[in-house]
Amino acid sequence: MDDDLVRRQLCVTNPEGLHARPAAKLVQLANQFQCEITLVRGSQRHDAKSIMDLMTLAAEQGSKLLLEARGCDAHVAADAIEKLFVEGLGDLDANPDDA
Amino acid sequence: MKLSDFVIREAVLPDLAASTKEEVIREMVASLRTDGHVKNGDEEGIVKAILKREEQGTTGIGRGVAVPHTKHASASRLIGTVALSRKGIDFQSLDGEPVHILFLLVSPSDRPGDHLRALETISRHLRTDVFIRFLRQATTREKVWEVLDDADMNQLFS
Numbered sequence: 001m002d003d004d005l006v007r008r009q010l011c012v013t014n015p016e017g018l019h020a021r022p023a024a025k026l027v028q029l030a031n032q033f034q035c036e037i038t039l040v041r042g043s044q045r046h047d048a049k050s051i052m053d054l055m056t057l058a059a060e061q062g063s064k065l066l067l068e069a070r071g072c073d074a075h076v077a078a079d080a081i082e083k084l085f086v087e088g089l090g091d092l093d094a095n096p097d098d099a
Numbered sequence: 100m101k102l103s104d105f106v107i108r109e110a111v112l113p114d115l116a117a118s119t120k121e122e123v124i125r126e127m128v129a130s131l132r133t134d135g136h137v138k139n140g141d142e143e144g145i146v147k148a149i150l151k152r153e154e155q156g157t158t159g160i161g162r163g164v165a166v167p168h169t170k171h172a173s174a175s176r177l178i179g180t181v182a183l184s185r186k187g188i189d190f191q192s193l194d195g196e197p198v199h200i201l202f203l204l205v206s207p208s209d210r211p212g213d214h215l216r217a218l219e220t221i222s223r224h225l226r227t228d229v230f231i232r233f234l235r236q237a238t239t240r241e242k243v244w245e246v247l248d249d250a251d252m253n254q255l256f257s
Contacts, residue, residue, distance in 0.1 A: 016211045020166045021156035051160045052226045058219035060212055
């Protein structure tokens, strides 16, 4: 069986980068799919289904990441994750402190 | 980055009295008042900011760990504390489990990189079961410091 390998270029747009909350959103989304989902930066590969893996990416705003999805639902997964990144992982309106 | 770069040792709480998410966050921010790391006037603002962000998404990242945090104008540098809860706190964690280990971070408004590096440091250590296990076994502040220091020196891996 041929597993589809889908690749997308992603950019971290939210001002605070890929910290715990947006990482948690990504993990929850990634775990909805069967395929393997990896974020690659340079030589490092991070499992997008693992919050610990994602937080060790420490990806700042402007970071470019390569998404690799491999499996039967790779296309659907890649589309959904790309959309999440474009939307800033729900963190675009992170305001400066409110105090 | 080392844990000792940002964890305020005097603010470490080896046995949290609080039992809810809000109480725990209050207790941890209050402990940062030691030595004036957090000023009285800023305490409520910091607690509210952390709670507001928790509403947007839990920092209960699973494996019994939570990393509540906020930026705050009063922070001249990244500061943090570690707290342990024997009974476990409901944090609406990703894996549904109660939280026993908390790292609370307050960072300057203009340096998100510091905060990310702290999270990277914390999560790097949390990936080892030994770190989590030794932390949960620590009953005193000094024992918690030992675990953090050993982790910083990579002495935990045997």
